[in-house]
Amino acid sequence: MDPIRNPYSPGAGTPPPELAGRQAVRDMVRISLARIRIGRSAKSIMMVGLRGVGKTVLLERMRLDAEGDGIHTISLEAPEERSLPALLAPQLRVALLRLSHVEAARDLAVRGLRALAGFVGKLKVTYQDIEVGLDYEPEPGLADNGDLSIDLATLLEQVGRAAQSANTAVALFIDELQYVKAEQLAALISALHRCAQQQLPVTLVGAGLPQLRGQMGDAKSYAERLFDFPMIGPLDEADAREAIEKPAEAEGVSYQPEAVANILSETQGYPYFLQEWGKQAWDTALLSPISQDDVTAATAVTVAALDESFFRVRFDRLTPSEKTYLRAMAELGPGPHRSGDIAKQMNRSVQSLAPTRSSLIAKGMVWSPTHGDTAFTVPLFDAFMKRIIPGA
Template structure:
């Protein structure tokens, strides 16, 4: 098979050739934004899911979807070591400059830039990582009090007013939201609440690991009334099969039914893994149709590629104690696992593992589906831990 025409695209945030099984959630978000543009309120959407389910790809596609119906958008990713004001301010500047070119919104967009100037000046005292220049004179008393919750509410309100005057909606897309510090997350939720109360067309479409739901609830008790939290999981067998077969058919290549079954079985329907297996099955096969035997050979190279990149980059961030904790989880299976069972596996007291578990949650390696339970955030990581650390 010609590797040049290989259609599969494993990569961080790389759009697959066929975005299968996600039509419903895309429609949900497009409907939400269409309602906002028309002056109607709706809950926003914060998607939650494990690594490798395609949340980043979905965010980028949703952004294209809502821009196609007239929305203005910005997109940010929340890293572990940056503040929300630092990553949000430059993008809001871009959005307000864009709105200022709409005649009906020019005055309110200018006021938004003045609010942003005051916000940045006030926040630099607390969040020293803010680096953005604003060519506008701040209005004393507008978003410049130095209190994040109050100032961010003022700022987003002015942005929402500008969007409304331009007869559009401003949609803030945020990836990796689990890394937003709780106080800052609470301020964002409060600001969105104000916009919702004032019927302003500004909202957030976000994505993060499963702990995002608990973090939102901890930040503000009314978060569940502002957002829907759809769980983005692996694809069902039919959608997974389409994700594999359709790109190949468009290149004049077919998969045997058994070959597709084997790929779905190995990947458990996770979109990132489907792309990895599809790529390696294509490269291994000599001709069409691609067979189950080709998939068997491809499994060796696909796992090696995952071990070297997708899994290893996460493993290398762990301390020795964290690796032992994860290895003990792997010994128990895919999970989730009770904290007591993990402690028994390590032959230590449950209380001694608290700091290690909390660090792993902070790093996005594990999460707690329910009180006392711990689960991997990375699918198939238990199998990887058994390979990389064959003995406990």
């Protein structure tokens, strides 16, 4: 087995060789973008799911699909330490400059660039991390009120009018949206709502952890009417099998049926884990077909690799009290778990643990599927916690 020809690609946002089981949501986004381009109503799309389900990979594939269809796209990842205006401003500038090269849209795109200058000039006082080159002087009264909600709506309106004149659309592809602060998220939703009301071709295709749906509802009560929220979960058995077998078949390599069954059992169908197990099984095997013994031997290596990368990078961000909380959750199993059960496991009161739970939610480590429940956002994290902190 040639390691150079190993087809599997575990990594943060690394495209897998076979994007199995995601065609339905890709079609949903393609139809939505095509509709807004011709002035028809369509909801923005907000994909939600746990870590390791391939949201980042899927978002990038959708963006490339959109670019191939002539849609102008903006690609962002929302880190915890940056403001949304700081992320959006440079990308909107690029989109407007591209639109200004279309003769029919030039004047409106230039006006959009003037709106951007006003937007940055006023909001830089509040959001000091905004850094963007300005190509035109601001137009007085255009996106320069100093109120993010009002100014962002005006700016996206100008972007939409330019895109409309160019017979295209502008799609914002934003990952990790759960890290955007509530008031900034509310401003973005409000701006998209205004564009939708005026049938302007501006939309959002986003991705985030499951708590994002609740965050958006809290930010703006009408968010659930403005967005579709497809849940991106683990692959079913047929799609998971395809994700493992098809890349190997392209290289002339096969698996014994029981070897694939073992991988599917270990990974629970999560795309990132499928790539890790596939890579290690390939590197372990001496020849085709890859056997059950090969997968068994590869499992120990895979778990060690995950512990030192995928799991460890999240564990290292935790405070001692947060680690204790998650270890108590792990003792109860994969979850979700009632807050009272976790508190009982720790011999603490629910109220005393509330700040720790809130902090873990803010860090994207846990979420609340229903009121009073807590679940890991990282699949298989309960087993990792038991390995890294042995003993009850």
